[in-house]
Every structure is written in C-alpha cells, then in structure tokens.
Amino acid sequence: MERRIAEFLEQREAEGLLRGLTPVQRLGGGKIRVNGREYTDLSSNDYLGLSSHPEIRKSAMEALSPVFGSAASRLMTGSSLLHHILENRVSAFKKKPAAVVFNSGYQANVGVISALCGKGDCVFFDRLSHASILDGIKLSGARPFRFRHNDTGHLEELLARERGRYRGAMVITETVFSMDGDLAPLEEIVRLKERYNCVMMADEAHATGIFGKNGTGMAEEKGVSGKVDILMGTFSKALGGFGAYVATALDVRDYLVNTARSFIYSTSLPPAVIAADITALGLIENEPYRRRVLLSNADHLRGELKKTGFTVTGDSQIIPVITGDNAGTVRISEYLRGKGWWVTPVRPPTVPEGKARLRISLSYDHTKETLDRFIRDIADVKRNRRT
Numbered sequence: 151m152e153r154r155i156a157e158f159l160e161q162r163e164a165e166g167l168l169r170g171l172t173p174v175q176r177l178g179g180g181k182i183r184v185n186g187r188e189y190t191d192l193s194s195n196d197y198l199g200l201s202s203h204p205e206i207r208k209s210a211m212e213a214l215s216p217v218f219g220s221a222a223s224r225l226m227t228g229s230s231l232l233h234h235i236l237e238n239r240v241s242a243f244k245k246k247p248a249a250v251v252f253n254s255g256y257q258a259n260v261g262v263i264s265a266l267c268g269k270g271d272c273v274f275f276d277r278l279s280h281a282s283i284l285d286g287i288k289l290s291g292a293r294p295f296r297f298r299h300n301d302t303g304h305l306e307e308l309l310a311r312e313r314g315r316y317r318g319a320m321v322i323t324e325t326v327f328s329m330d331g332d333l334a335p336l337e338e339i340v341r342l343k344e345r346y347n348c349v350m351m352a353d354e355a356h357a358t359g360i361f362g363k364n365g366t367g368m369a370e371e372k373g374v375s376g377k378v379d380i381l382m383g384t385f386s387k388a389l390g391g392f393g394a395y396v397a398t399a400l401d402v403r404d405y406l407v408n409t410a411r412s413f414i415y416s417t418s419l420p421p422a423v424i425a426a427d428i429t430a431l432g433l434i435e436n437e438p439y440r441r442r443v444l445l446s447n448a449d450h451l452r453g454e455l456k457k458t459g460f461t462v463t464g465d466s467q468i469i470p471v472i473t474g475d476n477a478g479t480v481r482i483s484e485y486l487r488g489k490g491w492w493v494t495p496v497r498p499p500t501v502p503e504g505k506a507r508l509r510i511s512l513s514y515d516h517t518k519e520t521l522d523r524f525i526r527d528i529a530d531v532k533r534n535r536r537t
C-alpha cells in the first residue's frame with residue numbers, strides 16, 4: 151500500500167494535480183488572510199455574507215452556555231430543543247409537512263439516498279451531481295442511471311427504457327450546479343418523475359437563501375416545491391452556518407430518522423451551531439436585499455467577463471471561467487493572487503478533463519466597485535496571453 155500511495159502522489163504532482171491544504175484566516179467582509187497577506191475571497195460559498203453577520207454570531211454565543219458539545223446522537227440525548235425549533239422553522243420555510251436536520255450536506259445526501267433506495271431500485275441522476283449524491287447512490291446498492299447534464303431528453307430515454315424493470319425509482323438533481331453555476335430544468339424533471347412514477351429529490355445546496363421570492367430555493371422560484379418529494383439543502387453556504395436539512399413528508403421524515411445511518415450514528419451538531427442556523431433563516435426573511443444585490447452583481451460580473459473574451463457559464467452567483475488546461479488555469483489563478491484576488495482553480499477530477507476553470511463565487515460582501523477592479527485585472531490576463 152505504501153508504494154501505491156507514493157506512486158499516486160508522484161503522478162498527481164507530475165500532472166500538476168496534486169492538491170494540498172492552505173491555512174486560511176477568514177476576516178469577514180469577503181476577505182481572507184493567507185500567509186500574512188490579505189485577499190478578496192472569490193472562492194467561498196458565503197454568498198450572502200452571513201457567516202460574519204453580528205446577529206448570527208450573537209445567537210451562537212448565547213447558546214454556548216451551559217454546554218458547547220451536544221455529547222450524543224439525536225436518538226440518544228443529542229436532540230436539543232433548538233434542533234426541534236430549527237426543524238419546525240425549516241418545514242415552514244420550505245412549505246413541507248416535516249423536516250429533519252443532518253450534520254452536513256454530505257451526510258444528508260449519503261444518508262437519505264442510501265436509506266430510501268436499495269437493491270431492486272434504480273436512481274436517475276445528472277452527470278454533474280455532487281460527490282455526496284454519487285456516494286449515496288453507490289452505498290444504496292440501487293442501479294444507477296446517469297443522464298447527460300440538464301438533458302431531460304436523455305433522462306426520458308433512460309426512464310422509458312429502464313423504469314419498468316425496477317421496483318422503486320428516484321430522480322435526483324441539484325437545482326443550482328455547484329461547479330457550473332447553471333440551473334436544472336426543474337419543471338421538466340418534475341413532469342417526467344410524475345409520468346414515470348418516481349420519487350424526486352432536489353439538492354438546493356447552492357440555491358437555499360438565494361432563489362425564490364422568499365429565498366427558500368429554486369423549487370420555490372420554479373413553483374414546484376409541492377411536487378419535489380425531498381428537498382435537501384445546507385446551512386453551510388448562503389446561510390453562513392453549518393449543517394443541512396431535508397424537508398419532506400411526515401412519514402418520510404420518520405423513516406429517515408429510523409434508517410438513515412449518517413443521521414443515527416453521528417453525534418448531533420452543537421446547540422450553538424443550530425442557534426446560528428435558526429437566526430440565518432430569519433435573516434433570509436428579513437434581509438432579502440442581500441440576495442437581490444448578490445444576483446444583480448453576478449449578472450454584472452458575468453456580462454463583463456464575457457466581454458473580455460473568456461468562456462463564462464452559469465446563471466447564478468457561481469460564475470465559472472472555463473480556462474481548459476490545468477497548468478494554464480493554475481497560472482492565471484497565481485497571477486490573480488499576486489493582485490490580491492483569491493480564486494481557486496478547479497481541476498479534474500472535480501470537473502471533467504479539459505474543463506479546468508476558475509470558479510468565482512460571489513458574496514454580498516463584494517461591492518460592484520470591487521468587482522470592477524477584478525474585471526480589469528482578469529482582462530489583463532487575457533491581453534497578456536494573446537501577446
């Protein structure tokens with residue numbers, strides 16, 4: 151095994167794909183400090199700037215006494231009163247009869263999919279689905295069918311051919327895709343899941359707090375909340391906290407509490423974290439201007455980046471600038487770092503081969519003036535490359 155490890159590391163290094171960890175100090179206001187230098191953080195998922203919001207920090211501090219840790223799993227004595235309050239709030243927020251909180255989005259996806267699907271079932275999922283969805287499917291033992299990204303024609307083809315051969319079927323999609331920032335064709339997927347009698351699960355990790363009139367997500371924006379059986383999302387991104395939720399029917403919630411192993415066999419989140427999550431939901435309601443400014447700035451940035459000649463995709467606060475080759479992508483990100491911008495290069499295997507990119511994720515903390523400075527700097531990269 152030692153040899154395999156050494157060979158792996160050498161090969162990754164040679165391909166320019168070796169990843170490592172950098173100690174980062176988050177300063178709030180969309181800034182980070184790395185190795186003593188300050189940067190504007192264009193890589194975080196703190197889309198609304200809530201992780202530094204004074205009300206959220208205050209709620210967490212107030213919930214720090216008399217204990218910090220929760221000291222047990224939910225089914226033992228770790229089901230704090232705050233957990234129950236949060237679940238009631240989520241269920242009202244997502245307009246679903248019930249909700250259950252998981253310790254993270256990763257644990258939610260792995261737990262939900264492997265609890266609800268099993269041998270004899272099948273799962274249809276988008277090719278660009280998050281690793282936690284893929285791992286949940288793998289763990290479930292259900293037969294996986296991968297449809298081309300956002301291609302409902304392909305999904306229907308697979309459903310027509312395969313659905314009848316399995317007992318249960320689940321269709322899974324993200325609503326805003328994490329690496330491409332584009333939106334799933336939810337209405338069409340809902341139509342297909344009804345036609346082919348499937349359960350549908352939507353991962354709103356990047357949409358919760360941002361899309362929809364009330365900021366509850368893309369299912370709300372597209373008017374399909376009632377038809378998506380399982381709405382999953384996280385508190386760790388736009389909500390600035392930690393943990394995840396699943397909003398669904400009462401019996402599905404009860405079933406998950408009894409069968410989702412990542413829920414059952416893990417110590418529950420500390421009450422201070424849950425208190426912060428509760429406050430974050432309130433802020434989505436009370437400070438809607440944050441999501442409006444964010445999406446308007448994202449439109450502005452996307453438009454300006456396109457003018458510089460880069461390939462830019464997405465329809466959200468996630469703005470990928472596709473740069474293609476791995477080494478070039480790293481070079482551009484290093485150049486930008488020199489100018490005070492922290493933009494992480496995303497390379498295979500996180501994204502497909504040849505689709506390396508700078509994944510810019512915007513935050514409410516980034517003002518239009520800041521973005522215009524960034525646009526000037528990245529435009530210089532393009533100019534220098536041509537000459």
Ligand SMILES: *Cc1c(COP(=O)(O)O)cnc(C)c1O
Binds near residue numbers: 257259280328386
């Ligand atoms: C981030 C993410 C998750 C995992 O959520 P965590 O709370 O960070 O574990 C799940 N699904 C998608 C699409 C994500 O982007």
